[in-house]
Amino acid sequence: MAQLDIFHYPRSRLKDVDLALASSLEGMLEKEVTSKRLELKEDYENLLRPSLEKILVGIGMQKMLWPEALGGEDHNKPDVSYTIVSALEQAARADVGLAFLAAHSLSLQAAMALEGNYDEDACRAFAPLFCDGSAPVIVSFVLATYGKGEVSPLKGGKYPQVIATSAGDGWVLNGKDIRPSCSGADADLFGVLCSVESEDEPAFVVMPGDASGLYRGAEFKKTGLAASRNAEISLSDVKVPAVNCLWRGEEGFRRLLSWYYLGLAGAGVGALLASYELIKEWGDTRVIKGRGHIFKDNPLTAALMGEIAKEISVSRLLAYDLAGLLAEPETYGDAGSQSIFVAASMIAHDIYSTAENTIHRIMELMASAGYAKEWQLERYWRDVKTVQCYMGSAELAKHDYARWFYQTKTL
Amino acid sequence: MRSIEEFTRPLEYVTPLDKVLGDLVKSWAENEVMPVRRQFDEDWERHEIILPAFKKLMAEYGLQRAPFPEDLGGMGLGRSDATCVAVFRVFEHIARADSGMGLAFGAHIWPMEFITFKPHENRRLCEEFAPIFCDTTRPVFAAMVMTEPQGGSDIENVEIIKGSTLQTTAVREGDEWVINGHKLWASNTGGLAELMAVYCTTNPGSEDLNDFAVIFVPSNTPGVTHGKPYEKAGMATDMNSDVWFEDVRVPVWYRAIGPGEDAKWVGEIMSTGNMGIIAWYVGSMMNIYERLQEFLEPRKYRGRPLKEDDGVAGALADFASTIEALRILGYQSARMLDRQDLYGERWKPKAVAKARAHRYFAADKSLEAVGKVMNLMEAYGADRDWDVEKHWRDLKIIQLVEGSKQLCQIEVARWFFECETL
Structure with a gap:
């Protein structure tokens, strides 16, 4: 960890508990994941699932934001944002997929339990699931994507994948061929953005993984994120109680996404730091041009390595800047505001674009070692790209930025 | 939908x-490879699905024989004046289905260039090795064995390094290496290749190109x-x-061409190899x-077909423009x-x-x-089911085949700016 401190971050903003958590994660994941990688590769049952359990249950990240009275750790002040970035950096250094799943859990906790937006009923309904059991609670989201014409688009242009109908004291959910953000094959809880029949405002509804009428497809193969066993799901008249609807309208959804993007930003930085460690070792030890030239001392490769370090430095600062924005809502605005949502989206997309390009460059420097599974780098490259795809189109996210910064009228 | 031939x-x-x-390979790619290619990733170690998919192309259509002279059962590709354009076309269609197969086929052709291409055709070795590839109904591969643990691209950087870092030695003892x-x-x-062209030195540490040897070794x-x-x-x-x-x-006599000539014609392998890489892209x-056309067809954004959104269209145009320009560049290069x-x-x-x-x-553009x-x-x-991510993974690897990007940059700068010490 000391070596990575050469990439600056606002260490003074982190509390002792944050540093201790990051350190615990680093130690545990070194022992449980990193040291077993060559043997177990991306084995879900023997490597990733047990590690997820240790992160969420053993270290306690799935209890982190819930109130103490409900069994949680009461770490629900907005400056938990710093905790999240520093923790998920460490988780992603070991495995981006583990950090990706933890980001889902933490952002859902933030959506219900964060001071300032505390939802007593929701916390009472869901905290026990996270705090009382000894099993990890895998959280997945069903977000908006391109449509096929069944429902009206949201203001941003995309379409919810699920239709919710108000029925007595609850909701009935329907949808086919739904693509969750992760873990469709084994999620315990889905946070679902729904189009509400006959109404303009969407709803965000939490649906248990064992709900009657929820059908899971077969796990499908994808580029990376082996920790996420994803599958398409279909909903046929799934009934959930009214308390499961966390909010109506887009503000609450933006708030969730702002915290989600924060977690992803931390995970992206973790992938970059891990990639740095690999190219550092390569540059220190590789000899080129057959004349005893150390790789890192060659002006061409050194320039590229310098650029890589610059990109990692800036990305880390950006992730902590986003934590800073979320930590002080009284100064910068609520996480559900357009302003903060756009900032969170820009930073997360920028970090993943940087991560993709930076790991591309590192692969070029490491040549065949860059794409050999033995050297590990390629795993970060695949994982980062997969997260980027699941974040949604960066091209279309620019429309959100244009709406905010230029006050577009019809976009 | 528009066809790829519109590019x-x-x-x-x-x-x-x-x-x-081109037509032959296109048909093979569509019938023998595309239906099974999503299973290839898990077959990396055994090639139980991959080799049967290769069989028709290599053995039945006979592309494994292509470089050899016609009188030895080959197609005479090495004697043609249109070799590179034809190979570009073949590579394009193989890579449309699976660029790894393009590389495997290319890596079969390249070592054969030493002995089958005019003006340095090695008739004796052609006669000796042609039956391995021409008299069989099995897919048979050759390999060009260059890289060593102490330095990858150094081996390919013949102009400057001159083989001086090679640690694989060939010592003459009587009539044998x-x-x-x-x-x-x-x-x-x-274990796949049955014949290998091995880059060796006959005098370790020497910068004399006469000591750089390419020697054929049956596996x-x-x-x-x-x-x-x-x-x-x-x-x-x-x-x-x-x-x-x-x-x-x-x-x-298993040495490819001879002292000085082996090193000289490595340049030809590099030129044609790099051309092939463009074809795979x-x-x-x-x-x-x-x-992508199939993906776009049913999808909507802001109440309209996805591809009809101006912002999306801009991204689609960038992609099409890249293919259009690279295809022209690739054929020109060939x-x-x-x-x-x-x-x-x-x-x-x-x-x-x-x-x-x-x-x-x-x-870079791709x-x-x-x-x-x-x-x-x-x-x-x-x-996996949309195939794009597979191409993305493969294309990154192709970028690093036959020399890293930095080696490419050095060689380009060296020639265009007459650098003397790079």
């Missing part, structure tokens, strides 16, 4: 050979050991491993175009290598530098374009 290729370069081979050394990463190793020669295949991020159809040579004895990109009377001999540093320039430009397509497809961009 321009200079029709004035097309030959009858090109047309016949005795070869000792350890190689890495060659395509078609892992079943005593003392040859192939390691287990490497597991990679992609390109499962291209099998690679360590290969050890321990007192391996082959006849002295173009072929893969054209298949991504096909899959044509330049065929018309040595106009553009210079293809083994010379000028030809190598230009092929490197075209290739690394194509690599990877940027495909990365954006994956993003546009959102979660589906990372799906």
